[in-house]
Amino acid sequence: MNLQIIEKRNIFFIISSIVILIGIVMMMISGLNFGIDFTGGTHIQIDLGETIPVKEIREITDEFDKNADVIHAGDERNQVIIKTAKSLNSDERIEVFNQFKEKYNLEADEPMMSEQFGPSIGKEIRNKALLAIVIATIGMLIYITFRFEFKFGISAILALIHDILIALAVYAIFKLPVNSSFVAAMLTIVGYSINDTIVVFDRIRENQKLFKKTEYNKLIDTSVSQTIVRSINTSFTTLLAIACLYIFGVEAIKDFALPLIVGVVVGTYSSIFIASPVWYLLKVKAK
The missing domain is CATH 3.30.70 (Alpha-Beta Plaits)
Incomplete structure (x- = not known):
């Protein structure tokens, strides 16, 4: 399997941009469907x-x-x-x-x-969730910069922001209730998505040592092609378990499982089609 990720990167960027833009428009028109955890x-x-x-x-x-x-x-x-x-x-x-x-x-x-x-509880949940995401993002950036390089870290963080924006867009478009379970699921997805992205970046780094004169686009296409089966299989088994929770679980479990399903799908997509192309653009620009 030899995917042409970099050559078709603009297609993936456009797809994500359209979904995010529609979500932003929907949020501006009717807002998010906040649950009672936020509204009181x-x-x-x-x-x-x-x-x-x-x-x-x-x-x-x-x-x-x-x-x-x-x-x-x-x-x-x-x-x-x-x-x-x-x-x-x-x-x-x-x-x-x-x-x-x-x-x-x-x-x-x-x-x-x-x-x-009243809504004060929801405000506290929102503020603590934002604080947790900021702290986690800074920690991930430091770790990836130390483990790989700064451009890998920036690419991974941009992919995480992409995942959160897409999830919010989906909830805005379909008017799904945003509650404390959604916040918990998003925090879980941040960790899941970054793990998938690091697997791809690790393969890029290994191939970079083996093929030092290879162009970045070929290096990324080869690395993603080598890891895509692993990423899809991992995500599929995760989705299978979450889907069972959603189908057979009680209402409280469904509220947590639904954003997890959205997050796993979006996280897998961004790890393959967003994070690596962003790293490619950063490297080309620096070069």
Whole structure:
């Protein structure tokens, strides 16, 4: 297999640019679909004594908020957690509970947990997530510069920024909910993507020692061709496991698995088609 990555690099850059541009336009027009972790809202947890299908629970919750999140909890999934972006006061929360109490003959006089919270928690999550990404990015840049060279580090960081922008664009285009699970998944993807990129860079460095007079474009094409099967197989097995979590998992697991699926696909794409061409452009410009 002899791929022509460098020759067709502009095609990959254009594809990514179009997706990111569409995402930016969508964010400017309608914004991201922030979950209650960022907007604030109401949290109610009720012990139903048995596992009730989400569809049946929504027959009650839809009267208050059709976009409410319904999650099962407890060892036997006999508890239900209702999260709604609407701020329900104490009387409204009691009314919600009374409807469940009447329908399922509950013995308790009040829910296990009932609280109203503001967007300050989401702001704290966002700030800490940004801080974590910045610290991780600086650490990765230092490591890759020490292990390889500075241009490899810059290329890897630009690929990571590409991954995050693409993921945000996908969530903006399809109006998927952005919540704390999304933030956790993005932090996970940053580590996964950089690992895949380093594998490609390591092969480039090895081939650079073997073929010292080889042009950069041929060097990169050869190196990527040698590692692409490994990258695809690794990503496929990872996706297989995450897809099972998404298909068979509960709602809370699905919220975490979905951004992981998006991130793994985008991370694999950037490691092969974005990071190496960026390094090529930096080397050519320096030369």
